Amino acid sequence: MRKRSIKKITINPNKNSPSIPQNRVRGVIRPANSNLPRPEKDTGIEQMTRQRFIENIKATELIEGNIVIIGKLPTSIGKIDTNRKVHYYDKPRSFDLKIKISFLYVNIDNPAEFRHLIREIIPMLSWGSIIFIPFYQKEMRPIDKMWDTFIEDNFMITYTSRQKLLNPHNRHSAKEEYLAIKYLKNPPPINKSKKPLKIATVWRSGGTYGEGHVNGIYNACKKFISSDFEFYCFTDYTGDFSINEINKVPLIHNWPGYWSKMELFRPDVFPNDDVFYLDLDTLITNDITEIATFKTEFFGMRDFNMLNELSSGVLKFESKASHYIYQTFLNNPTFWMKCRGGDQEAIRKILKKTPDFMQDIFPRRMAEFKNHCWNPNRRSVSIPSNYWIVCFHSSPKMDDIQNDPVIRKYWLR
8 A cells, every 4th residue: 555645643622623613703803913904895706705705704604713814805805604603804914823724725925025914924724724816827926936836845735726827837817806725735644444345436327438448447446445445337228247256236307417426315315324425537546545434424535626615526425424415306306407517516515514625634635637647738647656546527537548557657547
């Protein structure tokens, strides 16, 4: 088994994060010797930033620490609605070094202030906190070049909302309304589930995928998962699989395309099991036993382009605690199929609580092939060793480049 390169220490945000008292008085702290920064003039791009700002600040509600605002806050954001303490600063400055930070808003242009921020403020961030930078322009402003350097220097402990712009194969300048950075220094310990492992995939015949893709997922799991498991394929395929160890589960609903994935949560198939799910367009390149056996109620990937959205390409869940997902969808499938984000948006909205995210526990282990492993100019494949799971969203697909030596090495049909 390949050893994790990230040092494990016993920090558990769920245990260390204090519950929020219902009677806490809402308010704003104005630190000594600091005036409340004046808001900037409102613009259209600030309106676009507002929604993402709110989403990111809500995403840190369960993270230990307070909110720190450094620099000018756009008027479009308005009052910060939170039970946490909010600290306002016009520029980075030294303050109570015992403070923990769960959300850090940074709007500065001074390189000296940036260096002070990195030296004094960043170490105070809690595990899983978010740094929010408005008006990010990659490689255009000096301050944004410094943020790029910070991300590169902390590549294995950060996860960003704009991975496409941080792709080392695509260094073109691009303008964004914001950049959010998930800070993941010192992840919690990896707890292994004691339940027998069931691995599943879904194949609806007549489309892009075939039996070879199912075989590829099974063979990769046999090679890269050291724990015992049983393998299941939900399918409308009427024939027999060439690999006897693949258990065929007939689809019982005529839900089109990826909506068949909702049958994963059927109580008649997995009554009380640990289920690890993989899309057919997934490539495994290293030992993923720790991911497949991670103890969690619901575990999914963060979307590769939206920091706080769920991606359903790889999932791990306790079936008994997830049957309601199937039942909720079954009660009104027409309504849920209107979700523009597909099955992953439906699952996210149906979930009763925020899931664990794989990239938080295993930073920089999941890659999106097109943006992390593919050089379109040279039409060449390069999978960095830190990536263990590669998702082929959009094109090219594995079939399109199946003769590439890197693809042949890992696609075990």
